[in-house]
Each structure stands twice: as C-alpha cells, then as structure tokens.
Amino acid sequence: MLIFELSSPGRRSHLQAPSCAPEPTDIPAAYLRVKKPVFPEVSELQVVRHYTTLSRKNFSIDTQFYPLGSCTMKYNPRGVHQLASLEGFLQHHPLTPVSHSQGYLQSAYELQTILAEVTGLSSVSLTPMAGAQGEFAGVAMIRAYHLSRGDTARQEFLVPDAAHGTNPATAVMCGFKIKEIPTDKSGDVDLEALRVAVGPHTAGIMLTNPSTLGVFERQIREIAKIVHAAGGLLYYDGANLNAILGKCRPGDMGFDVMHINLHKTFATPHGGGGPGSGPVAANDRLKPFLPIPTVGFDGKHYRWLNEKDCPQSIGRLSAFMGNAGIILRANIYARLLGGEGLCRVAEYATLNANYLMARLKQAGFTLAFPDRRASHEFIITFKKEAKTFGVTAKDIAKRLLDFGVHAPTTYFPLLVPECFLIEPTETESKQELDNFVDILITILKEAEVSPEIVKQAPHRLPVRRLDDLKAARELDLKWRE
Amino acid sequence: MPFIPHTEDDVQAMLDTIGVQHINVLFDEIPENLRIHDLNVIESGLNEMTIARDMKARALKDGGLACFVGAGAYEHHIPAAVWQITSRGEFLTAYTPYQAEASQGTLQLLYEYQTMMANLMGLDVSNASLYDGASALAEAVLMATRANTGAKEPRILIAGNLHPHYRKTVETLVRPQGIVLETLAYDEKTGSIVRERLPTIQHQDVVALIINQPNFFGGLEDVDALTDWAHEHQALVIGVVNPIAMALLKEPGSWGKSGADIACGEGQPLGIPLASGGPYFGFLCTKMEYVRQMPGRLIGRTVDQEGNIGFSLTLQAREQHIRRAKATSNICTNQGLAVTAATIYMSLLGASGLADVAKASHANAKALCDGLKAVPGIRLRFNAPFFHEFVIECPCAADVLVQALLKQGILAGLDLSILSPELSRCLLVCVTETKTKADIEVYVDAVKQALLNISSATTV
Structure with missing residues (x-):
C-alpha cells in the first residue's frame, strides 16, 4: 500500500510543524501558490509504521550477505555512523567562518593526507560527490592539462571494453570521443591493440586495476609507458582499490590521477543508492587542476583553498564542498583501522575471494579465468548451465534471493556471457562463505532436476519477478488519485 | 582484528583450500617492483572509545552557533x-x-x-x-x-x-x-x-x-x-x-x-x-x-x-x-x-505542515528585517518582496559585523563582498521557523551594540 492510500483529508502530525504561522501580507498574490500539492495526510505513527514496514522489504548488509561485485558491500561500522552524526557536525553550516570550522576541516585534511599515502599520489580533493563525479573531475583535469599546454589535438580517450559504464559516459561528458581497447584471453589489456590506438590524438586512458574481470593487470607499467610516450595521461578508476590497499599504489603504477570510492573502500554506507563520495587524487603534474575547494594547513590552522589559491583548477563540482558527512565517516574508519588495519583490508578481502573461488571451482562451477589469482572479486559463468538446463545467470541470481543472499553483480562485465561478478569483502566470515557455496550447489541441483523452480524465482520475496517491459512501455512514475 | 572475523584456524583452513602457504602469496600477480609492504606512515589504529573522545572534541569546536546564514543551505526543524x-x-x-x-x-x-x-x-x-x-x-x-x-x-x-x-x-x-x-x-x-x-x-x-x-x-x-x-x-x-x-x-x-x-x-x-x-x-x-x-x-x-x-x-x-x-x-x-x-519529512509535514514551515520562516525573516531597518545605519539593500532571506547594507564592512556577532555565538549571515565590490558592505541574512522572537531580539540588540562599539572606536 502506498503512503497516499493511507491518507485521510484533514489528518495531520501537528507537532512536526510550527504552530500559528501567519499568512504573508507582503507577497503579491500573483506570486503565491493557489492549490496545495497532493501530499499524504497521515499521522506520525502511520508514517513510522509505513516506512519501517517498507524498510523490511529491502536486502541490506545489516541483514544479508551481499556479494555484489565491484560495489564492495562490506560492514559499515555503527560507531562511525554515530560519531559522524554528532550534533556539532550536523548543525555546522557549510559557510561558517573557518575559525568555527576547525573540527571538520581537520578531519578533511587528515583524510586528504591518508588518501595521498594510500594511492601514492601527491594531492587530493575531496569534493566529488560520487565515483562518477570523481571520474568527471579526473578526466576534466586531463583535458585542462592538455589545453593549458596549447595541445588541442587530443580529442580521444581510450577505454578498455571491460570498463565500468561510467568510464565512457564520463569521457563523453568531458567532450572526448571514445576508443575501446580489447582485452586478451587472460584478462589483460591487449597491448598490441593499445600500441596501434595511441597517437597525438590520445588524451588519455581510463583503467581499473585490478580490472572488472577480477584480475590484476600485470602489464600496467608497460601500458603506462606506451600511453605516456604518446603524450597521453592515465586515469585510475578506484572502484577496486579495496583489493590493493597497502599492497601496491596507483601512483607507483604510473597513473596520473584517480578517484577513490569512499562508500566502497572506506566502508561508508551505500544508503540504497548513495550518498557516495569520490575524492580525486593527482600527481604533481595534475595537482594544479584539482577541483576546489580543498583544505590547507599552515601548521596551526586549517582553511579552505579556493580560486585564489588554485587559479588553474577545473572549478567547483557542487554548491559547497562535497559530501562532508561521508568524508567524516571515511576519516573515522581509516583512523580506527590505522595503517596496519588498512593493509589487512586488502589481505582478507583477497583471501575471502580466493577461498570462495577455490571452493566453487571444486564444486564444479566454471571460472571465467581459471588460471588467474582472484583479486578481491572473481567471475563465474553459467554459459554451460544456460545451454544444458536453460537456466540463466539471471534465474540463478533471483533464486539466490529466495535463500536470503543478495545476488552478485550479473551480466557485468559484458565480455563474459551469463556471468556473476562475486565480491565477498573482508568482513564476511568463513561460515558465511561456506553457506553461500552450499546454496549455490543446491540451486545448481535444482537447475538440473527441476529447472522451473529456478526459472520462476523468486518465490519467497514480497513480489515475484517484475514485468520490466510493462514498466518501460506504460510509464507510471507518479501516483494519481 | 577490526571488522575482520577470521580466526587463525579459519585462515589456515582457507589457505589450505586455496593451496597456498601464506596470504601474501595471493598477491603474486602484482609485479615485484610495484609491491609495497606496509602503510606505516599512517598512524596506528584507535579503538572506538578513543576516537569517540577525539571526534566529540572536534564536533564541539564546530557547533553551538545560532545560525542566520542560508545561501543555499537552510536550518529547519527535523522531526x-x-x-x-x-x-x-x-x-x-x-x-x-x-x-x-x-x-x-x-x-x-x-x-x-x-x-x-x-x-x-x-x-x-x-x-x-x-x-x-x-x-x-x-x-x-x-x-x-x-x-x-x-x-x-x-x-x-x-x-x-x-x-x-x-x-x-x-x-x-x-x-x-x-x-x-x-x-x-x-x-x-x-x-x-x-x-x-x-x-x-x-x-x-x-x-x-x-x-x-x-x-x-x-x-x-x-x-x-x-x-x-x-x-x-x-x-x-x-x-x-x-x-x-x-x-x-x-x-x-x-x-x-x-x-x-x-x-x-x-x-x-x-x-x-x-x-x-x-x-x-x-x-x-x-x-x-x-x-x-x-x-x-x-x-x-x-x-x-x-x-x-x-x-x-x-x-x-x-x-x-x-x-x-x-x-x-x-x-x-x-x-x-x-x-x-x-x-x-514530507510525509510527516504534509502539504499544510510544509506551508506552515514556509510561512513561519517568512514571518520570522520579516520580523528580523523590520528590526534591523530600525537600527540607525542599517538599510535594506534591495527593494523587493522576499521569502526567508534578505540583504542588509551596513555602515561598515560586513565582515566587521560578522566577527562581532560571532563573539556572541551568532552566525550573522553571509558577507557578500566575495561577490562584487559594490556589495562589500552587504550581508545576506536568513531566518527560518527555528528562530524565536527572543532570538530575533538578541540578534538586533547585538547589531546595535556592535555598531555603537564601532562608532565609539572611530570617534576615539
């Protein structure tokens, strides 16, 4: 039932609004609203009950194993959430003079420093509000760099075919044309194709490492050499940073600029689709172009660095300074873990992925890259099962939901047919992983014996499989009486 | 280990299943010349109690002001x-x-x-x-x-x-x-x-x-x-x-x-x-x-x-x-x-509640504006109907007023000198439903006092 269907004319939660608000006398009548918007008219209890009930129709990390590849659905510590929600932080207006903002500024400055260390890059701006905006910032910085040198010929960005969809979409938003670079059989970038593709028109390349195929790009130094020799720069998509914390650093690999997804690697809650935060880190070459504002420190006080301090900046990305609350959370998480704890993140995320991969292999599942180590994630393909039993990756994903497990990422990357991209993260226990293997074995048996159960899944959720075609054809985006 | 549930036995069993001796072997596809071995430049981890104390001290530094700044971010009561x-x-x-x-x-x-x-x-x-x-x-x-x-x-x-x-x-x-x-x-x-x-x-x-x-x-x-x-x-x-x-x-x-x-x-x-x-x-x-x-x-x-x-x-x-x-x-x-x-929020407030928030904010802004117009030296910069924000022109640089009111725990408004030289004495002030008649009187008195202090300082 929709909240609007609980509504009764005249019902209100009076305590929530100011009492005795006078009608304005000094605003021309032509400027005023004539008809009230259609909103629900409900009591406080109705609201609380309705949205509590809705929340229970969600899968979440707090309630289910959520091995969604490339999304790093790890535990979001409660203590972090509580401390970032302290009254002093919540009350703080973004335009408060810096004399009364030192608490937040210090936290942001510390995070800038930590991210620089972790990435091996020299400078950080925390303002991008999600990974995709961080990508925009990084690619716009590369554009600004070339233009600052009068190099207007670099109109093309290289993107591997395994890349996240945001990569090509970002490069287009930044005014570039896209050239796709193929992947070789072992999951690495096809170097020959890359050599042919680069030239004086190459602005740069966007890469994820470990790639979305769940393997480390072993030729990364060679790729950097080829692209740099052609005059292009390297952008690192930080979606998979969780896999390499304290093991190796994008700056050392030869990347010039990158973004970090704080909502993945730094355990900030995903919120049902955000807010995230996508700080961007750069080497000295690209530092002048970082988005503003950033935080500076003179040894005594923290302050905002703006246009005056950074005249070559690509500019602002938001009205204020990014998703400050997420930045606070990432700071607290990083300082709870410390240097040694951050290294453990990569170690146990990788251990969990390789263990799960080994167990699934033993159980007869098909790995996409059987000869490679898993990074923090790996791919299995149901191509065989689709052919033999007529049961697709989508069917198996939906059946997993019946067993109380969130499905892994399906049909991505696009190169591998009928695939699952599985990322268990470091915060899951061996029991949880073993349970997941048992469930997948059970489903595979069902696919063989009674495939209809799998094809018709889910059976035990609030709704059965939804009609997406109807949703798109008969658009219903707003409730009407 | 913080947020990592593995026991030593778990780790050993998992490594055995994978068929390697040590976790670090799992990173053997990373070229040796790219490997780092620690992040010791980052300080050691803290426990929840220690960091809570630290963050509470920071939050205290940032909070506690009576907010009269809007400019794109507005303080409202949150049920x-x-x-x-x-x-x-x-x-x-x-x-x-x-x-x-x-x-x-x-x-x-x-x-x-x-x-x-x-x-x-x-x-x-x-x-x-x-x-x-x-x-x-x-x-x-x-x-x-x-x-x-x-x-x-x-x-x-x-x-x-x-x-x-x-x-x-x-x-x-x-x-x-x-x-x-x-x-x-x-x-x-x-x-x-x-x-x-x-x-x-x-x-x-x-x-x-x-x-x-x-x-x-x-x-x-x-x-x-x-x-x-x-x-x-x-x-x-x-x-x-x-x-x-x-x-x-x-x-x-x-x-x-x-x-x-x-x-x-x-x-x-x-x-x-x-x-x-x-x-x-x-x-x-x-x-x-x-x-x-x-x-x-x-x-x-x-x-x-x-x-x-x-x-x-x-x-x-x-x-x-x-x-x-x-x-x-x-x-x-x-x-x-x-x-x-x-x-x-919208469900709780409903259309009427939301309108009440808007009306109360407007009425409060109007009250502060009227109070300030009566202070000698202050004038309203623009002659137009407004919602819950308005611009006043001060007899001094707006920042002087901002600093003076800050000492009394009031965030007076946004100094518009950042925008253009002709707005250098201008302050953008916002009042929402969160402010009482008393809050508004305190603000007006603080402005009066600040201007008196400035003029006596210049006469001396």
Missing part, C-alpha cells in the same frame, strides 16, 4: 522520526536497487518521493535524485540542450542573481560541451530580473533561460513574465527553486501560460541537516515530453508475474550501465539516503 527511520540498517546499508525483488522498500519509497516532488513542483515527473542543487542545475542545462535540438551553438541565459557557486558548478560541468553561458544583469534597486531589460534575441541558439525563485538575495522574481518571455523566444525555462518555498509560492508547473519546463534545486531543506555542506540531494522534475532526456534513476510502478503491484528501475536505456558512451549522464550512485529522509 525525530525522520532520521530514526532513515538510519535503519535496511535503508542505510542497502545499495542501488538493481535486484528489484529484494529492494521493494527502497523502490516504493522512491516512487512515493517522485510523486511528492513532482506534485510540489507542479510537474509530471521527478527523477530519484542527483548529487546536490548546483550539479542538478548543470544536469538540467545539459538536458535542456539535448531537448532543444535546433541550436547549433547552444546558449543558456543565466540570471545574474543566481547563487554564485551554482553558476561556477554549471561552468565546470557543461564547459566541455561547448555550451555558452550568458549572464542577465539584475536590477540594481530590486535585485531581481526585469523583463523589460531582457536582451533582444535574434537567433534560435538560446536553448534555455535559468531563473531562480527565490533568487540568491532571497528576493522574489516575476516568474510568470520571465517564463512567457522565454517561451515566446522558443527557449525552455529552467526554474531553480527552494522546495520549502514552493509550499507557499507559485510552483514551476504553473509559471506563465505554460509552466516551466524543468524545475531543479537543492533538496536539503526537506529534513537534511546542514552537516558542513552534505550529503544533500539535488532534485529534478520535468514535463512528460522530456522524460527520455532526463538524467539519473527513475522508478516505475509495474506488476509481477502474478499481477501484484511492484516497483522497478525503468527507462534504464538512458543510463550509463546500459548505454555507456551514449548515456544521458554518467551519474550512477546518487543520494538515495537523503531522499529517504526527505520522503519521510
């Missing part, structure tokens, strides 16, 4: 239920609802949000959120350019009284597309855009006019006249509006003869704390004819295979994970949790 429900783990720790059957809670909530936001704006459709008000405006500009396909060299007219940070954000985000931004000067006396002084447009390249209601100075625009002017010139109208104000002021869908084409803005006033500038959320609404040009997620109502009502992401062919280079935007993660809070 207790809003964040208690929003912080439930099932909302907080879920992700983008790609698996619709396992995300009906978030999806239905977003559908309800789309309904309320579209109704508040008087338009057909709302998306499920963008990052913030400024970036939502940039997306609206890109969307208008896609929708108004005739233009060879697309030009956008921007009101000169738009929030300067919005203007700068739009510049950053649309610059690579070769879109030209032209500023419309505001009237010196009223701070508003005057239809009679709009430029003569001679060609078809003007794709949209951006107007804001209220404008950055808090003043109200003649939105009907501006909308009709734009439509007469085949330009679309993008309204940047404060959502709370729309409970009181004419909604974008009713502007002029045919309504604004796109409404966007900052959703923060709807139950989101100030929180140093984020996370907030951007909203974007439009007419049905432009729905396929919209950026961001859209939730549709549909049925499952048994005919039960359900909700799912729809029109995904606009989005990056399907369309890649041809997507309407690169946006992926948006601000779902902030929208969850806003939806609960």
Whole structure:
C-alpha cells in the first residue's frame, strides 16, 4: 500500500510543524501558490509504521550477505555512523567562518593526507560527490592539462571494453570521443591493440586495476609507458582499490590521477543508492587542476583553498564542498583501522575471494579465468548451465534471493556471457562463505532436476519477478488519485 | 582484528583450500617492483572509545552557533522520526536497487518521493535524485540542450542573481560541451530580473533561460513574465527553486501560460541537516515530453508475474550501465539516503505542515528585517518582496559585523563582498521557523551594540 492510500483529508502530525504561522501580507498574490500539492495526510505513527514496514522489504548488509561485485558491500561500522552524526557536525553550516570550522576541516585534511599515502599520489580533493563525479573531475583535469599546454589535438580517450559504464559516459561528458581497447584471453589489456590506438590524438586512458574481470593487470607499467610516450595521461578508476590497499599504489603504477570510492573502500554506507563520495587524487603534474575547494594547513590552522589559491583548477563540482558527512565517516574508519588495519583490508578481502573461488571451482562451477589469482572479486559463468538446463545467470541470481543472499553483480562485465561478478569483502566470515557455496550447489541441483523452480524465482520475496517491459512501455512514475 | 572475523584456524583452513602457504602469496600477480609492504606512515589504529573522545572534541569546536546564514543551505526543524527511520540498517546499508525483488522498500519509497516532488513542483515527473542543487542545475542545462535540438551553438541565459557557486558548478560541468553561458544583469534597486531589460534575441541558439525563485538575495522574481518571455523566444525555462518555498509560492508547473519546463534545486531543506555542506540531494522534475532526456534513476510502478503491484528501475536505456558512451549522464550512485529522509519529512509535514514551515520562516525573516531597518545605519539593500532571506547594507564592512556577532555565538549571515565590490558592505541574512522572537531580539540588540562599539572606536 502506498503512503497516499493511507491518507485521510484533514489528518495531520501537528507537532512536526510550527504552530500559528501567519499568512504573508507582503507577497503579491500573483506570486503565491493557489492549490496545495497532493501530499499524504497521515499521522506520525502511520508514517513510522509505513516506512519501517517498507524498510523490511529491502536486502541490506545489516541483514544479508551481499556479494555484489565491484560495489564492495562490506560492514559499515555503527560507531562511525554515530560519531559522524554528532550534533556539532550536523548543525555546522557549510559557510561558517573557518575559525568555527576547525573540527571538520581537520578531519578533511587528515583524510586528504591518508588518501595521498594510500594511492601514492601527491594531492587530493575531496569534493566529488560520487565515483562518477570523481571520474568527471579526473578526466576534466586531463583535458585542462592538455589545453593549458596549447595541445588541442587530443580529442580521444581510450577505454578498455571491460570498463565500468561510467568510464565512457564520463569521457563523453568531458567532450572526448571514445576508443575501446580489447582485452586478451587472460584478462589483460591487449597491448598490441593499445600500441596501434595511441597517437597525438590520445588524451588519455581510463583503467581499473585490478580490472572488472577480477584480475590484476600485470602489464600496467608497460601500458603506462606506451600511453605516456604518446603524450597521453592515465586515469585510475578506484572502484577496486579495496583489493590493493597497502599492497601496491596507483601512483607507483604510473597513473596520473584517480578517484577513490569512499562508500566502497572506506566502508561508508551505500544508503540504497548513495550518498557516495569520490575524492580525486593527482600527481604533481595534475595537482594544479584539482577541483576546489580543498583544505590547507599552515601548521596551526586549517582553511579552505579556493580560486585564489588554485587559479588553474577545473572549478567547483557542487554548491559547497562535497559530501562532508561521508568524508567524516571515511576519516573515522581509516583512523580506527590505522595503517596496519588498512593493509589487512586488502589481505582478507583477497583471501575471502580466493577461498570462495577455490571452493566453487571444486564444486564444479566454471571460472571465467581459471588460471588467474582472484583479486578481491572473481567471475563465474553459467554459459554451460544456460545451454544444458536453460537456466540463466539471471534465474540463478533471483533464486539466490529466495535463500536470503543478495545476488552478485550479473551480466557485468559484458565480455563474459551469463556471468556473476562475486565480491565477498573482508568482513564476511568463513561460515558465511561456506553457506553461500552450499546454496549455490543446491540451486545448481535444482537447475538440473527441476529447472522451473529456478526459472520462476523468486518465490519467497514480497513480489515475484517484475514485468520490466510493462514498466518501460506504460510509464507510471507518479501516483494519481 | 577490526571488522575482520577470521580466526587463525579459519585462515589456515582457507589457505589450505586455496593451496597456498601464506596470504601474501595471493598477491603474486602484482609485479615485484610495484609491491609495497606496509602503510606505516599512517598512524596506528584507535579503538572506538578513543576516537569517540577525539571526534566529540572536534564536533564541539564546530557547533553551538545560532545560525542566520542560508545561501543555499537552510536550518529547519527535523522531526525525530525522520532520521530514526532513515538510519535503519535496511535503508542505510542497502545499495542501488538493481535486484528489484529484494529492494521493494527502497523502490516504493522512491516512487512515493517522485510523486511528492513532482506534485510540489507542479510537474509530471521527478527523477530519484542527483548529487546536490548546483550539479542538478548543470544536469538540467545539459538536458535542456539535448531537448532543444535546433541550436547549433547552444546558449543558456543565466540570471545574474543566481547563487554564485551554482553558476561556477554549471561552468565546470557543461564547459566541455561547448555550451555558452550568458549572464542577465539584475536590477540594481530590486535585485531581481526585469523583463523589460531582457536582451533582444535574434537567433534560435538560446536553448534555455535559468531563473531562480527565490533568487540568491532571497528576493522574489516575476516568474510568470520571465517564463512567457522565454517561451515566446522558443527557449525552455529552467526554474531553480527552494522546495520549502514552493509550499507557499507559485510552483514551476504553473509559471506563465505554460509552466516551466524543468524545475531543479537543492533538496536539503526537506529534513537534511546542514552537516558542513552534505550529503544533500539535488532534485529534478520535468514535463512528460522530456522524460527520455532526463538524467539519473527513475522508478516505475509495474506488476509481477502474478499481477501484484511492484516497483522497478525503468527507462534504464538512458543510463550509463546500459548505454555507456551514449548515456544521458554518467551519474550512477546518487543520494538515495537523503531522499529517504526527505520522503519521510514530507510525509510527516504534509502539504499544510510544509506551508506552515514556509510561512513561519517568512514571518520570522520579516520580523528580523523590520528590526534591523530600525537600527540607525542599517538599510535594506534591495527593494523587493522576499521569502526567508534578505540583504542588509551596513555602515561598515560586513565582515566587521560578522566577527562581532560571532563573539556572541551568532552566525550573522553571509558577507557578500566575495561577490562584487559594490556589495562589500552587504550581508545576506536568513531566518527560518527555528528562530524565536527572543532570538530575533538578541540578534538586533547585538547589531546595535556592535555598531555603537564601532562608532565609539572611530570617534576615539
């Protein structure tokens, strides 16, 4: 039932609004609203009950194993959430003079420093509000760099075919044309194709490492050499940073600029689709172009660095300074873990992925890259099962939901047919992983014996499989009486 | 180990299954010359108690001021239920609802949000959120350019009284597309855009006019006249509006003869704390004819295979994970949790409650404005009706007043000298429903006292 269907004319939660608000006398009548918007008219209890009930129709990390590849659905510590929600932080207006903002500024400055260390890059701006905006910032910085040198010929960005969809979409938003670079059989970038593709028109390349195929790009130094020799720069998509914390650093690999997804690697809650935060880190070459504002420190006080301090900046990305609350959370998480704890993140995320991969292999599942180590994630393909039993990756994903497990990422990357991209993260226990293997074995048996159960899944959720075609054809985006 | 559940026995069993001796072997595909062996430059970890003490001290440094600053972020009362429900783990720790059957809670909530936001704006459709008000405006500009396909060299007219940070954000985000931004000067006396002084447009390249209601100075625009002017010139109208104000002021869908084409803005006033500038959320609404040009997620109502009502992401062919280079935007993660809070806020307040918040804010702003006008040396900078913000001109640099009131725990307003030299003595002041008559009197007395101190200092 929709909240609007609980509504009764005249019902209100009076305590929530100011009492005795006078009608304005000094605003021309032509400027005023004539008809009230259609909103629900409900009591406080109705609201609380309705949205509590809705929340229970969600899968979440707090309630289910959520091995969604490339999304790093790890535990979001409660203590972090509580401390970032302290009254002093919540009350703080973004335009408060810096004399009364030192608490937040210090936290942001510390995070800038930590991210620089972790990435091996020299400078950080925390303002991008999600990974995709961080990508925009990084690619716009590369554009600004070339233009600052009068190099207007670099109109093309290289993107591997395994890349996240945001990569090509970002490069287009930044005014570039896209050239796709193929992947070789072992999951690495096809170097020959890359050599042919680069030239004086190459602005740069966007890469994820470990790639979305769940393997480390072993030729990364060679790729950097080829692209740099052609005059292009390297952008690192930080979606998979969780896999390499304290093991190796994008700056050392030869990347010039990158973004970090704080909502993945730094355990900030995903919120049902955000807010995230996508700080961007750069080497000295690209530092002048970082988005503003950033935080500076003179040894005594923290302050905002703006246009005056950074005249070559690509500019602002938001009205204020990014998703400050997420930045606070990432700071607290990083300082709870410390240097040694951050290294453990990569170690146990990788251990969990390789263990799960080994167990699934033993159980007869098909790995996409059987000869490679898993990074923090790996791919299995149901191509065989689709052919033999007529049961697709989508069917198996939906059946997993019946067993109380969130499905892994399906049909991505696009190169591998009928695939699952599985990322268990470091915060899951061996029991949880073993349970997941048992469930997948059970489903595979069902696919063989009674495939209809799998094809018709889910059976035990609030709704059965939804009609997406109807949703798109008969658009219903707003409730009407 | 913090947040890692493995026992030594677990680790050994897992390594045995994989067939390696040590965890570090799992990183053997990383070339040796790229390996690092620790992050010891980063300090050692703290426990929860220690960090709690540290963060409480920091929060104390930032809090406790009586806030009279608005300028794009507004303090409103947030009912207790809003964040208690929003912080439930099932909302907080879920992700983008790609698996619709396992995300009906978030999806239905977003559908309800789309309904309320579209109704508040008087338009057909709302998306499920963008990052913030400024970036939502940039997306609206890109969307208008896609929708108004005739233009060879697309030009956008921007009101000169738009929030300067919005203007700068739009510049950053649309610059690579070769879109030209032209500023419309505001009237010196009223701070508003005057239809009679709009430029003569001679060609078809003007794709949209951006107007804001209220404008950055808090003043109200003649939105009907501006909308009709734009439509007469085949330009679309993008309204940047404060959502709370729309409970009181004419909604974008009713502007002029045919309504604004796109409404966007900052959703923060709807139950989101100030929180140093984020996370907030951007909203974007439009007419049905432009729905396929919209950026961001859209939730549709549909049925499952048994005919039960359900909700799912729809029109995904606009989005990056399907369309890649041809997507309407690169946006992926948006601000779902902030929208969850806003939806609960709007449900609790209802249309009447929201209008009461708007009216009370307006009345309080009016009361402070009247109080300040009576202080010798202070005058109202612009002569125009306003919503809950206004600009005063001081006899001294505005920063002097800001610093003086800060000593009394009052955040007096935004010093506008950052904008232009002619506004160097100007202060942008905001009052919402959160302030009492006593708060307003304290503010006025503090200003009187500060000005007396300044004048006695100069006489001595």
